[in-house]
Amino acid sequence: MIDNRQEAGAIYHAPFMDLLYRAHTVHRAHFEPSTIQCSKLLSIKTGGCPEDCSYCSQSARYDSELSASKMMEVQRVLDEARKAKAAGATRYCMGAAWRSPKERDMPAVLAMVRGVKAMGLETCMTLGMLSDDQATKLQEAGLDYYNHNIDTSERYYSEVITSRTFADRLNTLDRVRAAGINVCSGGIVGMGETADDRIDMLRTLASLEEPPESVPINMLMPMKGTPMADMAPLDPIEMVRTIATARILMPRAYVRLSAGRSEMSDELQAMCFFAGANSIFVGDTLLTADNPGEDKDALLFNKLNLRAETAPVCPKPAQEQTREQAQEQAA
Ligand code: SF4
Numbered sequence: 001m002i003d004n005r006q007e008a009g010a011i012y013h014a015p016f017m018d019l020l021y022r023a024h025t026v027h028r029a030h031f032e033p034s035t036i037q038c039s040k041l042l043s044i045k046t047g048g049c050p051e052d053c054s055y056c057s058q059s060a061r062y063d064s065e066l067s068a069s070k071m072m073e074v075q076r077v078l079d080e081a082r083k084a085k086a087a088g089a090t091r092y093c094m095g096a097a098w099r100s101p102k103e104r105d106m107p108a109v110l111a112m113v114r115g116v117k118a119m120g121l122e123t124c125m126t127l128g129m130l131s132d133d134q135a136t137k138l139q140e141a142g143l144d145y146y147n148h149n150i151d152t153s154e155r156y157y158s159e160v161i162t163s164r165t166f167a168d169r170l171n172t173l174d175r176v177r178a179a180g181i182n183v184c185s186g187g188i189v190g191m192g193e194t195a196d197d198r199i200d201m202l203r204t205l206a207s208l209e210e211p212p213e214s215v216p217i218n219m220l221m222p223m224k225g226t227p228m229a230d231m232a233p234l235d236p237i238e239m240v241r242t243i244a245t246a247r248i249l250m251p252r253a254y255v256r257l258s259a260g261r262s263e264m265s266d267e268l269q270a271m272c273f274f275a276g277a278n279s280i281f282v283g284d285t286l287l288t289a290d291n292p293g294e295d296k297d298a299l300l301f302n303k304l305n306l307r308a309e310t311a312p313v314c315p316k317p318a319q320e321q322t323r324e325q326a327q328e329q330a331a
Contacts, residue, residue, distance in 0.1 A: 008199050008206075012245045016237065020275055023244035026251045027276040036301070037254055037279040037309040039091040039124065040084035044112065045071040049097035051128075052163045053151070055191060057223035058097040064225035071096065074108050078115040085121055087294055089282055090312045092116045093124035093147065099164070100129040110141040117142035122312040124184060124214075129164065129172045135179035144312075145214060146176040147184040153200035156193045173208065183212040186256065189242050190220035190234030198242050206249035214279065215246050215253045219260025236268050240275050247276025254279040262292050270304055 011019065027033055048068030049058045057064035081092045094112055101109060109127065116123045125138065126147035138146065150169050151157065157166040176183055187201045205212055219239055222231050239260075246255050256279035257272050264272075282297055292300075301307065
């Protein structure tokens with residue numbers, strides 16, 4: 001376990017070729033390098049959120065011209081999940097723009113989890129902060145993953161969000177873990193943070209009692225009307241360094257190249273995959289942001305000889321084994 005900033009910083013700032021080589025070696029030890037896990041994300045309740053996340057067009061505090069909607073009907077969510085499965089997704093992620101779910105919303109949310117799970121898809125939800133009871137109910141309904149990003153470092157956090165604390169985020173992750181649900185947690189780069197913030201964000205995740213099974217790394221997509229609308233783009237090489245460091249610090253996690261892919265070249269995405277990213281969102285929208293869409297991804301996969309993971313991996317492969325060890329045992 002690499003738990004001090006100096007050591008993690010030495011990884012992040014290593015000569016780029018050494019960093020890529022190391023990250024890819026770690027990646028190959030734990031995963032088949034040409035296989036990418038594909039998730040589909042659906043916004044089940046868009047906009048009108050009381051939180052003040054500075055990057056988010058769904059916050060009711062900003063004039064982003066996004067109109068708030070009510071929670072989707074369960075049947076519609078299930079219809080969309082069926083389509084996502086037919087298009088090759090193995091995990092279905094449902095997101096709601098809430099501070100936390102209200103009790104009156106839970107029956108419908110649980111019905112969505114049960115319905116999607118019954119289709120043979122992995123289920124994931126992101127609903128804001130959870131109580132112990134809500135986490136337990138979600139687990140009992142068959143929720144495989146709960147997404148709750150820490151977003152950035154503890155130091156930079158208050159520059160991004162003031163309506164809930166970094167500790168609130170970690171408490172929700174604890175509740176999710178205690179309920180027996182896999183943890184999906186990552187952050188956003190390009191919000192004006194420093195390299196040290198990116199390193200600290202990854203260290204926080206890697207030093208959780210059990211690191212997340214899934215680590216989404218998002219590139220900020222500046223949204224009109226939000227405080228980050230005019231943020232200058234991050235040097236893409238920093239994105240690759242972040243992915244590579246995530247792979248080295250959390251060798252067994254699925255590292256997801258999340259928001260921002262629609263602005264990335266094929267070459268940059270290829271470099272991120274080489275650096276250890278092995279999960280993406282498919283489809284042409286992510287909650288409210290653009291995503292490349294299936295046609296573009298099919299072309300990219302074809303060019304890079306990548307294939308989509310065909311079966312859900314939850315429960316995830318043996319945690320204490322490398323891929324080679326698992327293969328030897330199976331032989
Ligand atoms: S990121 Fe989530 S919690 Fe924050 S404002 Fe947007 S929808 Fe609300």
